[in-house]
Amino acid sequence: MWNVCNMVWRIGDILAVPEQIEWCRNAGFDGVGVHASPGASGAWEGIEPTTCSAARRREVRNLLAGFAMCEVHAPFAINLTDASLDDGVRQLDPVLAFAGDIGAKVVTVHADLPAAGSGSVERWAEAMGTVNARAGSLGLRIGLEVLWSFEMVRAWRLAHVGVTLDVGHMYIIKDGKYLEPFGSIGDTVRHIGDALVHLHMHDVAEFDHMEIGTGRVDFRSLLDALQEIRYAHGMCLELNPDRVSPDGIRRSLAWLRTDFERRRG
Numbered sequence: 001m002w003n004v005c006n007m008v009w010r011i012g013d014i015l016a017v018p019e020q021i022e023w024c025r026n027a028g029f030d031g032v033g034v035h036a037s038p039g040a041s042g043a044w045e046g047i048e049p050t051t052c053s054a055a056r057r058r059e060v061r062n063l064l065a066g067f068a069m070c071e072v073h074a075p076f077a078i079n080l081t082d083a084s085l086d087d088g089v090r091q092l093d094p095v096l097a098f099a100g101d102i103g104a105k106v107v108t109v110h111a112d113l114p115a116a117g118s119g120s121v122e123r124w125a126e127a128m129g130t131v132n133a134r135a136g137s138l139g140l141r142i143g144l145e146v147l148w149s150f151e152m153v154r155a156w157r158l159a160h161v162g163v164t165l166d167v168g169h170m171y172i173i174k175d176g177k178y179l180e181p182f183g184s185i186g187d188t189v190r191h192i193g194d195a196l197v198h199l200h201m202h203d204v205a206e207f208d209h210m211e212i213g214t215g216r217v218d219f220r221s222l223l224d225a226l227q228e229i230r231y232a233h234g235m236c237l238e239l240n241p242d243r244v245s246p247d248g249i250r251r252s253l254a255w256l257r258t259d260f261e262r263r264r265g
Contacts, residue, residue: 005029005237015045033071036072046073060102071105073107085127106233106234116149121152128161162196165189165192167200187225201237202237202239209238209240211244212251227263
């Protein structure tokens with residue numbers, strides 16, 4: 001029904017990105033997510049675009065062969081805001097080039113959008129138009145990971161810029177403040193509509209980035225809404241390796257696939 005990939009930052013004690021990619025293939029995932037940053041030594045690993053050679057990019061592209069999708073997560077240091085917008089768009093360029101080189105389909109970028117009526121709304125529309133053109137030339141979609149102002153993204157009507165909805169963050173950041181106006185995660189999806197281009201999937205209990213089905217996220221509501229809006233893109237498990245074991249990652253995939261099969265039936 002929907003392609004499910006897994007974010008490769010660390011899986012158990014596995015740190016090397018090539019090993020993580022093969023683990024995901026063997027576990028039956030449809031794809032992977034890769035962080036466009038070096039990570040933290042001994043904790044998690046990504047790939048730094050500015051030091052990644054053409055040969056290494058070809059190697060990664062070959063490792064991804066056979067997967068239905070790949071997400072690139074832009075560095076956490078790139079967070080598009082009113083103050084950082086121009087610099088942030090410039091800093092995205094090597095990330096987008098890297099994503100295009102390895103055959104990724106979506107790039108997730110953190111952003112804090114201005115409120116409706118802000119004087120910077122037109123500047124954002126212009127900047128995102130630039131990003132849209134660059135992404136389109138590389139065969140990419142940009143998913144802005146945002147918690148509010150979804151209607152602004154919808155209003156742009158850009159073919160290659162939309163929303164990456166981080167499901168767990170809607171529940172846990174500021175005690176669910178950003179979920180409250182919609183009432184449910186399903187109604188959030190309905191509000192975003194066809195601007196939704198990607199999802200980060202994790203459950204929330206005392207902490208976030210937990211195993212699917214172990215917390216309070218209403219995944220049934222979420223998946224019902226995805227079906228209603230005819231969502232045609234993918235999703236990525238984003239599970240904390242300190243809280244979720246490799247078996248927990250497999251169980252999360254199985255939980256989703258079981259629900260998908262029920263819907264097909």
